[in-house]
Amino acid sequence: MTAVSYWLAEPHDPLPVVRLDGAPEVAVVGGGITGCSCALALAEAGLRVRLYEAREIAGGASGRNGGFALRGGSAPYPVLAESIGSEQTAALWRWTEAELTKLAALAGDAFRPTGSLRLAVDEEEREELLVEYEALRSGGFAVEWRDELPASSAGRYTGAIFHPPDGVLQPARLVRRLAARAAGAGVEIREHTRVHSAEETEAETVVVATDGYPSGLLGELEGLIVPTRGQVIATEPIEERLFEVPHYGRHGFDYWHQAPDGRIVAGGFRDVSLDTEFTADDVTTPVVQDALDRFVESHLGRPLRVDYRWAGIFGMVFDFVPVVGRVTDQEGVWVAGGYSGHGNVLGFACGRLVARAILGESDPLLEVFAPGRLLSPGEANLAATG
Numbered sequence: 001m002t003a004v005s006y007w008l009a010e011p012h013d014p015l016p017v018v019r020l021d022g023a024p025e026v027a028v029v030g031g032g033i034t035g036c037s038c039a040l041a042l043a044e045a046g047l048r049v050r051l052y053e054a055r056e057i058a059g060g061a062s063g064r065n066g067g068f069a070l071r072g073g074s075a076p077y078p079v080l081a082e083s084i085g086s087e088q089t090a091a092l093w094r095w096t097e098a099e100l101t102k103l104a105a106l107a108g109d110a111f112r113p114t115g116s117l118r119l120a121v122d123e124e125e126r127e128e129l130l131v132e133y134e135a136l137r138s139g140g141f142a143v144e145w146r147d148e149l150p151a152s153s154a155g156r157y158t159g160a161i162f163h164p165p166d167g168v169l170q171p172a173r174l175v176r177r178l179a180a181r182a183a184g185a186g187v188e189i190r191e192h193t194r195v196h197s198a199e200e201t202e203a204e205t206v207v208v209a210t211d212g213y214p215s216g217l218l219g220e221l222e223g224l225i226v227p228t229r230g231q232v233i234a235t236e237p238i239e240e241r242l243f244e245v246p247h248y249g250r251h252g253f254d255y256w257h258q259a260p261d262g263r264i265v266a267g268g269f270r271d272v273s274l275d276t277e278f279t280a281d282d283v284t285t286p287v288v289q290d291a292l293d294r295f296v297e298s299h300l301g302r303p304l305r306v307d308y309r310w311a312g313i314f315g316m317v318f319d320f321v322p323v324v325g326r327v328t329d330q331e332g333v334w335v336a337g338g339y340s341g342h343g344n345v346l347g348f349a350c351g352r353l354v355a356r357a358i359l360g361e362s363d364p365l366l367e368v369f370a371p372g373r374l375l376s377p378g379e380a381n382l383a384a385t386g
């Protein structure tokens with residue numbers, strides 16, 4: 001058994017080496033999906049970019065997540081509509097759908113277009129999902145309601161929404177690919193290099209793309225994107241094909257699918273120990289790992305050997321809306337993060353959005369994502385997510 005994520009364990013080519021002479025125009029801090037997509041967009045626009053990563057490319061949540069590539073945001077559609085308005089919610093969903101298409105084109109075999117199955121575990125969740133289904137349908141989004149569930153889920157769940165545009169990633173492969181592409185566009189990538197202050201980068205513009213991993217660079221916003229731990233397991237490969245499509249239920253607290261090599265990848269259950277999981281320490285714990293083991297055993301009807309166990313940190317925000325824009329009290333510093341556990345597509349999209357903002361382009365979503373709102377949060381009334 002290894003504590004490395006199944007995704008990061010995949011062998012990979014070294015990145016092309018690029019060295020910039022002198023100071024970069026933009027320094028990107030964080031080598032996950034956000035930082036790599038931002039650096040790529042800036043370099044393609046002709047800027048001199050240096051990317052710093054304290055560990056290795058995809059060494060944070062981007063190489064440790066569940067691999068779900070979902071449109072939309074972390075909060076359910078109707079909940080988001082109540083919070084930011086129905087027009088902005090529809091715009092956000094449409095934007096993530098378009099970005100998911102771009103991500104898929106760059107990902108190659110790191111993305112499989114499967115759709116996703118959002119399951120209801122009881123009558124109450126079924127009612128919530130039916131409301132969400134109706135809201136999506138009347139908004140003109142592709143969506144299907146499922147009463148008949150695959151045999152592996154039948155009898156356990158009370159219904160599901162099928163989201164056709166979604167898919168599943170090998171997330172570390174995707175991010176390594178983006179990083180290689182960014183290097184190809186001229187980005188200097190410095191792995192194993194922690195940035196301690198914006199000044200030391202000598203860049204006029206600094207983008208903090210560290211989501212839940214505390215960077216120490218966010219001034220008065222530091223800590224307001226709350227570090228939250230998620231844990232995952234990958235079992236031994238099995239012959240049966242049971243979960244081709246990514247499955248998630250219990251308000252996103254449980255998520256699982258089957259990798260192409262037959263392993264079951266299952267994550268979540270942080271609600272068995274909510275308090276201890278608000279931490280930036282990405283280590284596994286017996287209580288959550290046991291819950292994941294039991295979950296897989298109960299679905300399969302037999303225990304499976306677990307070959308990989310890992311943890312990662314994502315950034316939770318009080319209103320479950322991403323945080324993209326200038327850092328309020330730090331001249332020249334920008335942030336993109338706070339995806340509340342839903343950062344594969346949003347990270348890709350927000351990395352590109354912050355790059356466009358730096359290049360002077362406006363977008364109505366930048367108002368919705370404004371970092372300043374973290375300083376005066378309203379009521380935190382949104383549903384929990386995994």
Ligand SMILES: Cc1cc2nc3c(=O)[nH]c(=O)nc-3n(C[C@H](O)[C@H](O)[C@H](O)COP(=O)(O)OP(=O)(O)OC[C@H]3O[C@@H](n4cnc5c(N)ncnc54)[C@H](O)[C@@H]3O)c2cc1C
Pocket residue numbers: 029030031032033034035052053054055056058059060061062063064065066067068069070193194195196209210211212213214215216229230231232267311312313314315336337339340341342343344345346347
């Ligand atoms: C267990 C788990 C499961 C998840 N499952 C899903 C899922 O299935 N689908 C989904 O959409 N989302 C999921 N998420 C969320 C998603 O993984 C993240 O939101 C997304 O990867 C964030 O990407 P990022 O590039 O912003 O940050 P990260 O990938 O976390 O990268 C941030 C990087 O910044 C580096 N760093 C921090 N401070 C500094 C510094 N001062 N100097 C240099 N480097 C620094 C860190 O080392 C880290 O590598 C999950 C998250 C976790 C933890």
